[in-house]
Amino acid sequence: MNKELLDFLKKCGWYFLASVDGDAARVRPMGFCAVLKNGRLYFGMGDEKRCCRQIRANPNVEICACSADREWVRIRGRAVFDDSEETMAEIFAGNEFLRKKYTPESGLRFAPFYLEDVDADLNRMDGTCIPFQA
Secondary structure (H helix, E strand, O other): OHHHHHHHHHHHOOEEEEEEEOOEEEEEEEOOOEEOHHHOEEEEEEOOOHHHHHHHHOOEEEEEEEOOOOEEEEEEEEEEEOOOHHHHHHHHHOOHHHHHHOOOOOOOOEEEEEEEEEEEEEEEOOOOEEEOOO
């Protein structure tokens, strides 16, 4: 399932990540995603960002992406942060932008997470909704 979702997200280029801030939803565009250890789909952002604090306080998130051919995917789950050395090395090896931005000199830290209890579906303009099988 995660490879299919990753392929769809990459086809879209950007996706929108919704988090919870108190009792309000917050949505923002994001671009990083990768399939890493154990086939898990990973996302992430800077540890200093408000989004990261919101997800640490309430790990329930939803991701939505729409392709040019008017299909869209919704992915719901619970974020689990994983900043192990192995994970960080794998992410930075495959992403020059992140590797240059999150350096010891910058003082910035990348906060990768994967989703547990994933519920994902592909939607089409004709009303068709196809669940992704785990």
